[in-house]
Amino acid sequence: MIHPTAIIDPKARIGVDVEIGPYSIVGPDVEIGDGTWIGPHVVLKGPTVIGRGNKIFQFASVGEDCQDKKFRGEPTRLVIGDNNVIRESVTIHRGTTQDQGLTQIGNNNLLMAYVHVAHDCMVGNGVILANNATLAGHVQVGDFVILGGFTGVHQFCHIGAHAFSAVSSVVLKDVPPYLMIAGHNAEPHGLNTEGLRRRGYSAETIANLRRAYKIIYRQGLTVQAALPQLEAMIGECPEVQLFVDFLKTSTRGIIR
Numbered sequence: 268m269i270h271p272t273a274i275i276d277p278k279a280r281i282g283v284d285v286e287i288g289p290y291s292i293v294g295p296d297v298e299i300g301d302g303t304w305i306g307p308h309v310v311l312k313g314p315t316v317i318g319r320g321n322k323i324f325q326f327a328s329v330g331e332d333c334q335d336k337k338f339r340g341e342p343t344r345l346v347i348g349d350n351n352v353i354r355e356s357v358t359i360h361r362g363t364t365q366d367q368g369l370t371q372i373g374n375n376n377l378l379m380a381y382v383h384v385a386h387d388c389m390v391g392n393g394v395i396l397a398n399n400a401t402l403a404g405h406v407q408v409g410d411f412v413i414l415g416g417f418t419g420v421h422q423f424c425h426i427g428a429h430a431f432s433a434v435s436s437v438v439l440k441d442v443p444p445y446l447m448i449a450g451h452n453a454e455p456h457g458l459n460t461e462g463l464r465r466r467g468y469s470a471e472t473i474a475n476l477r478r479a480y481k482i483i484y485r486q487g488l489t490v491q492a493a494l495p496q497l498e499a500m501i502g503e504c505p506e507v508q509l510f511v512d513f514l515k516t517s518t519r520g521i522i523r
Contacts, residue, residue, distance in 0.1 A: 303318075318374070358384070
């Protein structure tokens with residue numbers, strides 16, 4: 268159902284069973300997948316693709332031009348997957364040609380009120396961004412990450428899968444997978460063990476990941492010195508591979 272006060276550009280592509288609420292605006296080059304619910308006073312601008320079964324609440328601004336001063340109106344994109352919940356006043360900007368020209372959000376994510384996802388960000392699946400969490404440009408967020416309210420992430424930072432940030436954390440360097448972090452500037456505070464338990468990780472796997480954490484953070488080693496020890500653990504605990512791959516590809520350095 269499309270409310271009669273909604274403004275839908277003729278070039279927009281609307282799937283079946285889509286509901287668009289009062290006074291919402293859907294621009295050209297916007298594609299909305301089947302079963303998606305758009306609340307009142309939402310603005311969708313393209314080129315943007317929104318998958319199936321999403322819920323977008325009032326006053327959200329999705330697919331707007333980015334705030335990068337180098338942006339000159341290039342036809343960059345935003346792609347959102349399926350079954351995401353995007354709450355009130357969330358802002359999500361399209362990419363820039365200085366990167367891949369793409370901002371991307373995966374599936375089954377919850378973006379709480381006032382979250383901001385800037386240009387060229389890549390957000391995985393099963394992510395929770397609590398109220399007022401802010402991702403600067405070019406940030407990458409792995410699967411099942413939880414960022415506490417008012418967490419701020421500096422541009423180009425990467426946050427590994429299953430990481431958890433406390434409220435008001437300020438992230439200025441890369442965050443390896445599985446970590447709990449807190450502070451301004453954010454520092455490591457052990458493994459996100461509760462999150463791992465909830466996702467079905469065994470006690471043995473968690474114990475091995477804790478060993479890997481101690482190799483990185485408790486033995487005074489550089490990353491390069493820690494890597495051979497971590498790689499030796501992969502046969503026993505394949506989940507350590509995430510640590511290894513992340514450390515090898517980090518360009519900003521990891522939080523300490």
